[in-house]
Amino acid sequence: MIKRILIVDDSPIIHNLLRKTLENNGYEVCGDAKNGREGVELFGQLNPDLVFMDITMPIMDGLEAAKSIKTLRPQARIIMLSAMGDEEIMSQAKDLGIDIFLKKPFDDYKIISAIAKLV
């Protein structure tokens, strides 16, 4: 069964880039959200197998959105992506039960390896 993935990022470029990598590797992008609030809403509607979540976004940031998603479904699988590799942010993500934290830049191998560990 094809795994369904939700992308939450305010950058259309990152959406395009992730979509290209995921679809080329047999995954389905079931939804695109451009901020954390949209991400939480779409998560509730789509029930994806995995979420790619940026951190710095308008309206609701990725950490807050991840917290809401984990409240809705504690076993939700989330990979956080960020250019800011702050120890403090990574520690907060870990406390929220984020499965994997990837620092930008990333290549296809890094993305696919991270997914393979979770789904």
Next chain:
Amino acid sequence: MEERAFLDRNEFIGRAFSTAVYDVLSTMAGLEPVEIQGENNFSDRGGKYITGAMTLAGKRSSMASIRMDSDTAALIVSYMTGIIVSEANEEDLYDGTAELVNMVCGRAKAALADSDEYFQLTSPFIVTGDNYVILYKNRIQKLEKSFRIGEGILTLELACM
């Protein structure tokens, strides 16, 4: 002596940013930028220029910017996303440049994390137009590095206050 220390420090920071430019472009776009020696190697192909910039707050306040012409930005966006160069619209170019400067600064920040040059970052912003310069009111020390990418040039500037 003081000037030497300043140059060494700038060289240290400059190297972190140069490596970041190379890492980001090679990892995300499969491009291999070649550093050009000398200053003022702005691309001279005419058309619109795009600058992506971020403010760095640390021991010293600085502004990091990446400037290139729209054709070079389109080439990078195309290699990153698979969008055909001629189909990349202005929004793609602005977003791509903002992401690029964000990743370069984030990478440099990580490289400098354990040094005295550690800094925090603001959100990236874009300046664009046909003919513009960025002027600094206060006395600043500028560090400039240029990279050839295909037929275009990307210029990284660090303005330390």
